[in-house]
Amino acid sequence: MNAASTEIVFLLFDGVAPLDAVGPYEVLQHVPGASITIAAREPGPCRADGPGLALVAEAAYTDTAPDVLVVPGGVGTRTLVNDQGLLEWLREAHANTRYTTSVCTGALLLGAAGILDGVDATTHWAFRDALADLGATPVPERVVERGKVITAAGVSSGIDMGLTLAARLAGDDVARAIQLGIEYDPQPPFDSGSVEKADAQTVELVRTLLTA
Amino acid sequence: MNAASTEIVFLLFDGVAPLDAVGPYEVLQHVPGASITIAAREPGPCRADGPGLALVAEAAYTDTAPDVLVVPGGVGTRTLVNDQGLLEWLREAHANTRYTTSVCTGALLLGAAGILDGVDATTHWAFRDALADLGATPVPERVVERGKVITAAGVSSGIDMGLTLAARLAGDDVARAIQLGIEYDPQPPFDSGSVEKADAQTVELVRTLLTA
Numbered sequence: 001m002n003a004a005s006t007e008i009v010f011l012l013f014d015g016v017a018p019l020d021a022v023g024p025y026e027v028l029q030h031v032p033g034a035s036i037t038i039a040a041r042e043p044g045p046c047r048a049d050g051p052g053l054a055l056v057a058e059a060a061y062t063d064t065a066p067d068v069l070v071v072p073g074g075v076g077t078r079t080l081v082n083d084q085g086l087l088e089w090l091r092e093a094h095a096n097t098r099y100t101t102s103v104c105t106g107a108l109l110l111g112a113a114g115i116l117d118g119v120d121a122t123t124h125w126a127f128r129d130a131l132a133d134l135g136a137t138p139v140p141e142r143v144v145e146r147g148k149v150i151t152a153a154g155v156s157s158g159i160d161m162g163l164t165l166a167a168r169l170a171g172d173d174v175a176r177a178i179q180l181g182i183e184y185d186p187q188p189p190f191d192s193g194s195v196e197k198a199d200a201q202t203v204e205l206v207r208t209l210l211t212a
Numbered sequence: 213m214n215a216a217s218t219e220i221v222f223l224l225f226d227g228v229a230p231l232d233a234v235g236p237y238e239v240l241q242h243v244p245g246a247s248i249t250i251a252a253r254e255p256g257p258c259r260a261d262g263p264g265l266a267l268v269a270e271a272a273y274t275d276t277a278p279d280v281l282v283v284p285g286g287v288g289t290r291t292l293v294n295d296q297g298l299l300e301w302l303r304e305a306h307a308n309t310r311y312t313t314s315v316c317t318g319a320l321l322l323g324a325a326g327i328l329d330g331v332d333a334t335t336h337w338a339f340r341d342a343l344a345d346l347g348a349t350p351v352p353e354r355v356v357e358r359g360k361v362i363t364a365a366g367v368s369s370g371i372d373m374g375l376t377l378a379a380r381l382a383g384d385d386v387a388r389a390i391q392l393g394i395e396y397d398p399q400p401p402f403d404s405g406s407v408e409k410a411d412a413q414t415v416e417l418v419r420t421l422l423t424a
Contacts, residue, residue: 010265019231019238019394022265026231026367029262030421036263045257045268050241051248053222053234056257056266104395124395142399154395155238159368164401176404177417182231183316183336183366185405186398187354189376192388193397205389209242 005035006098006169009066011106012038012046012057015076019155020103021055024070027162030178031170039064041086049075061089068165069097072158073104073124081112081134090115099165101150103158110151111136120146124154125195126207140196156193159184217247218310218381221278223318224250224258224269227288231367232315233267236282239374242390243382251276253298261287273301279310280377284370285317285336293324293346302327311377313362315370322363323348332358336366337407338419352408368405371396 008028010021021038029036040046040057047054071090080086090113094100102110107123110116111134121136121144122128128138142153143161152161163184167175192198198206220240222233233250241248252258252269259266283302292298302325306312314322319335322328323346333348333356334340340350354365355373364373375396379387404410410418 017238018234022230022234025262025265026229032421036265038264050237052250052270053237053248054268056268058264058266125392142397143401153397154393156371156394156396156398160399160401167401172402173414173417174421176402176410176414177421179400179402179404180337180407180410180414181366181418181422182368183354183405183407184368184398184400185354185365185409186368186396186400187372188391188396188398189355189372189379190384190388190391192391193395195392195395197397198388198392202385202388202392205385206393209244209386209389210393 005033006031006067007037007065008034008068008070009037009039009061009064010070011061011072012040012055013076013080014047015049015074016046016055016072017074017104017155018048018050018053018055020072020074020106020158021070023156023158024103024162026182027159027166027178030181031166032174037064066093066097068099069093069101071102071106071109073106077105077108081108087113097148099148099150099168101161101165103152103161104154107131107136107151108134115149119149120144121149121151122153123151217245218243218279219247219249219277220280220282221249221251221273221276222282223273223284224252224267225288225292226259227261227286228258228267228284229286229316229367230260230262230265230267232284232286232318232370233282235368235370236315236374236377238394239371239378239390242393243378244386249276277308278305281305281309281312283314283318283321285315289317289320293320299325309360311360311362311380313373313377315364315373316366319343319348319363320346327361331361332356333361333363334365335363
């Protein structure tokens with residue numbers, strides 16, 4: 001780290017959705033001058049919210065001072081919205097960030113910390129009401145940028161958010177190059193990726209599969 | 213695990229590109245009946261090929277018997293193409309898989325193992341020649357499916373590959389539901405994600421950024 005570096009901190013916790021964190025990580029690690037820290041309550045492995053996988057944090061978040069904060073979502077957020085120590089740290093960190101960002105239900109943590117009061121924001125489509133209950137104004141868009149707060153929709157949207165953020169930090173040319181570097185030319189085999197596009201049967205099936 | 217389960221094994225190693233593994237992981241973990249194992253040479257943390265992050269393997273790959281094998285890429289593949297123990301295991305595993313898959317430079321490991329001899333396959337755009345040198349026939353497509361071998365292009369393409377594979381394993385309806393579950397409705401802020409679309413300046417810049 002030096003005076004010119006941008007300290008980008010990714011929050012981890014037990015029950016994190018790994019793609020929420022790893023999508024923007026894979027983008028932002030290539031921002032020139034970025035210094036990346038993976039942080040949790042304490043250093044060590046954090047279980048993913050799927051089977052068999054853990055991601056390792058190298059630092060305690062209280063030992064970091066993020067210029068850019070990335071808060072992922074996942075099942076673990078259900079209890080963390082009541083973790084007063086984390087919420088207090090989020091407020092303190094946010095006061096000094098250049099950008100405070102979330103992916104998926106990470107927005108619920110920002111909301112619970114009071115950071116989204118009256119702020120347009122997005123989250124996973126199934127949690128828009130929960131986001132509103134925490135004081136935010138849900139906007140059904142994939143990436144919502146309001147001042148220094150950038151929120152992304154569900155899980156995979158963190159890649160799009162990461163590229164938006166890379167453009168703010170390092171310019172459009174760098175963001176375009178990173179997009180090519182990670183070969184992000186998406187070609188999903190179906191067109192069911194948003195709740196506005198998917199049919200009712202698919203919506204019902206996802207509720208069954210994701211709560212199984 | 214039971215007789216009806218599908219054993220899906222993700223290979224990890226030091227220098228893995230985390231999105232290569234986590235993209236398809238986030239998709240395939242929701243396939244009904246899937247049993248997921250994260251495996252490396254030995255259990256324990258594997259450093260990502262970016263700063264500050266490690267992913268934890270829970271098993272030794274030699275203790276697994278994959279029905280579906282997912283081989284990610286990353287800088288670590290540069291040495292692993294000469295790891296005769298791994299290559300031998302890949303050959304043995306492949307003989308018994310329903311699907312053998314790769315993301316990004318993971319294809320180079322399949323190639324070095326002889327699995328892609330004369331087979332159409334894809335990899336990260338910057339490694340097509342290296343793939344050809346290993347006996348495969350490079351195809352500049354995002355997901356290439358030939359029999360039970362499915363290869364994906366660079367890094368983020370593993371999400372598209374995962375959805376294709378989910379459809380094969382569990383049907384299109386389930387794959388559509390998973391796509392909605394991870395809200396995969398990509399909206400990249402730029403259109404520079406493939407080497408066929410990006411301009412020469414962007415191609416040059418990515419070579420600088422990714423080797424920095």
